[in-house]
Amino acid sequence: MSQVVKKKFRCHPEPNECKGCGRCVNACPKKLLKLGSALNIMGVPYAEYVGDGCIGCGACFYTCPEPGAITVFEITGEE
Ligand code: SF4
Numbered sequence: 380m381s382q383v384v385k386k387k388f389r390c391h392p393e394p395n396e397c398k399g400c401g402r403c404v405n406a407c408p409k410k411l412l413k414l415g416s417a418l419n420i421m422g423v424p425y426a427e428y429v430g431d432g433c434i435g436c437g438a439c440f441y442t443c444p445e446p447g448a449i450t451v452f453e454i455t456g457e458e
């Protein structure tokens with residue numbers, strides 16, 4: 380008997396790699412990213428992952444112009 384296990388994902392934008400362009404905020408189909416009010420070391424607001432329900436689509440990752448700013452990963456185990 381097969382069992383369907385729904386995968387869970389999470390996104391992590393790295394504050395000090397982000398230049399605050401907002402592309403990922405617009406790209407996320409689940410509206411899980413936003414620019415906060417705090418500033419990073421470059422003095423710009425940075426993207427934050429808010430809430431949960433990331434589907435792992437990668438839209439934020441592919442639209443981000445900063446290599447290494449966004450990581451999308453699968454959540455494994457009990458979380
Ligand atoms: S992987 Fe997709 S659903 Fe998850 S935060 Fe990025 S754009 Fe949103």
Ligand code: SF4
Pocket residue numbers: 392393396397398399400401402403404425426442443444445448449
């Ligand atoms: S697309 Fe990249 S650089 Fe632009 S706000 Fe999102 S994480 Fe920051």
